[in-house]
Amino acid sequence: MKEHLKHPIFSIISEIVTKENLESYVIGGFVRDIFLNRGSKDIDVVVIGSGIDLAQKVAAKAGNPKVSIFKNFGTAMLKFKDLEIEFVGARKESYNRDSRKPIVENGSLEDDQKRRDFTINALALSLHKDNFGELLDPFGGIDDLNSKIIKTPMDPMITFSDDPLRMMRAIRFATQLNFKISDVTFNAIKENKERIHIISKERIIEELNKIVMSAKPSIGFKLLEECGLLKIIFPEFQRLKGRETRNGISHKDNFYHTLEVLDQLVPYSDNLWLRWSALLHDIAKPNTKKFVKGIGWTFHAHNFVGEKMVPRIFKNMKLPLNEKMKFVQKMVLLHMRPIVLAQEEVTDSAVRRLLFDAGDDIDELMKLCEADITSKNEEKVKRFLDNFQLVRKKLKEVEEKDAVRNFQPPIDGQEIIDTFNLSPCKTIGDIKVAIKDAILDGIIPNEREAAYDYMIKKGKELGLEPVGKKKNN
Known part of the structure; x- marks a missing residue:
């Protein structure tokens, strides 16, 4: 040595x-x-x-x-x-x-x-x-090491009772190294799982993030679920597990689907927060699940409900309540948009709106959406991924032509006030939204002259007459 x-x-x-x-x-x-x-x-x-x-x-x-x-x-x-x-x-x-x-x-x-x-x-x-x-x-x-086994030097019941964080570490090492936890050791984790309550959430999330950042995170989450720790440390994710059947119609097990999405994302991104977005993209499905006769299972608005769940989950788990959380919220909210585009004819207007809403995170969003295709039907997967390539191509073309990624409309609220001699009111916001929508829908180009003329037109439709002078920017 x-x-x-x-x-x-x-x-x-x-x-x-x-x-x-x-x-x-x-x-x-x-x-x-x-x-x-x-x-x-x-x-x-x-x-x-x-x-x-x-x-x-x-x-x-x-x-x-x-x-x-x-x-x-x-x-x-x-x-x-x-x-x-x-x-x-x-x-x-x-x-x-x-x-x-x-x-x-x-x-x-x-x-x-x-x-x-x-x-x-x-x-x-x-x-x-x-x-x-x-x-x-x-x-x-x-x-x-040679047998690829995780076990404790001493009695695991004592080892895990003494320092329950070692239960998380056992699962983390098993995930990172692709080792098996010995049966005796794993049973001791099951027996001691409630002891995890004495460990700070900061320590737990540190280990969980290492599992998320491993080469195959699903290994760790399956072990956490099997030993009962997941229900304690991340109950919202535990609730994804299971399938329900009604009138002979079942929905997929969203726990295993989510882990498949996360594993599929790994080769394309080492962004911890995009991986968390994969973990949380369907987190609201248990809250929004409904069986509709003649249609089957629906999860209507699970992206909107999921976006609202993210801050509470981050707060409970001691994850950062800053722009990283907001990024995850955005990914959860928008994760269905490119999939819808990939199913339909890709219009310039829909692409502009997606670019506007996703901003600089559009590339990360596309990675998440491509990982979200988990069908066992290879032909269906190929069709979706081919369509995503068309969406990517269209995104590039529209961005080069219209420059709408993170764009700010050429007319601001102050100019609307000055032009029509308005006091602060709802009408100002209505005109701003109308200009933004006109640009995103391709009614006018993303240029100041066109936006100014459109502002005058919308103002007149609302009974306003311009009194201020046109600004030259």
């Missing part, structure tokens, strides 16, 4: 711990990722003794990079070249029932390995020169 410890930082640590006759080890994710052939820039170093003291001595020998000290946790961190190294003293932990914050005591390397969440994260490599690079694997982590 020595060949994986060639970075100068390991030589510096080795020299210090050997000279001072200390035991010190690289442990955790960095070691795991060596065996998975994945690069890692984060290094955890454990020492039998003071992690803070060792960090300060390493910094002094490494050109004095800044050491960040966290006395309450007995840890220290420094950045050296391209790596971030965290130092901690070996410890053993015990827990109170109502907190995931451990009571910490000094311990041995094995004590420290026992407190690790999973066997694959309990691997350690010695940094002492006498056995430099030697692997210490008391819980069979290498066998579990």
Whole structure:
């Protein structure tokens, strides 16, 4: 294993711990990722003794990079070249029932390995020169890596009860690495699921976002649903699951449909918020579901209802209540528009309106809509995707010709007031909307002269006479 410890930082640590006759080890994710052939820039170093003291001595020998000290946790961190190294003293932990914050005591390397969440994260490599690079694997982590298994070093019932966030981490690792969670470990998650209530929502969403950003997020969401955690942490999504049949007519299971959309989007976008848009695009279907005789199942206005649900979901889950949330709202609201266009003859007017409403997010919206085609009928999928190419072509043509993406009408409210000598009133808004609609419907070009003449025409229709002078912009 020595060949994986060639970075100068390991030589510096080795020299210090050997000279001072200390035991010190690289442990955790960095070691795991060596065996998975994945690069890692984060290094955890454990020492039998003071992690803070060792960090300060390493910094002094490494050109004095800044050491960040966290006395309450007995840890220290420094950045050296391209790596971030965290130092901690070996410890053993015990827990109170109502907190995931451990009571910490000094311990041995094995004590420290026992407190690790999973066997694959309990691997350690010695940094002492006498056995430099030697692997210490008391819980069979290498066998579990080879078998692609997630399990805990100790009794999983205790592991998950002590720190319930580890349940989310187990599912996250299973998703990211495409590993299986051992039956004993998974059953312990089921038994301890209610313990997740003591974990902050910020911690939960951090793990959930990592699942969303994985190569196949559906793995994680299916595991969350199966163990019962999903119902607790994301009840709105749980409600999508299931099919109902009436008069021999069933609707699709929107839980599995949504996960298929999310998986299909992954190769085309690493935008977390577009992936959240995929998760939430049909979130209002349970609220809007209705069986109509002679028609079947309908989900009328689920995009409008879904848009209104987004802020509450974001607030409950401690997701950001800013422009990222507004982006997701916009995607949920508009996700059906390109599909409707793809089913009908694509008119310039419909394309202008879509461009106006989507603005700079039109490309992201099209990715979402293409991922939303999940029919098992290959011919139907091909037809839709071919039509989407026509929609994309039309979007490009109309945008080049009419420049309506994020456009502002050439006439503003103040000019309407000045032209007709109006006090603030509803009529001003009516004229503004009429000008905007005339441009989007292709009645007039997106040009100031045409917009001014149209304003005069609409004003006269409303019984107004121009009194102000025409502005030259």
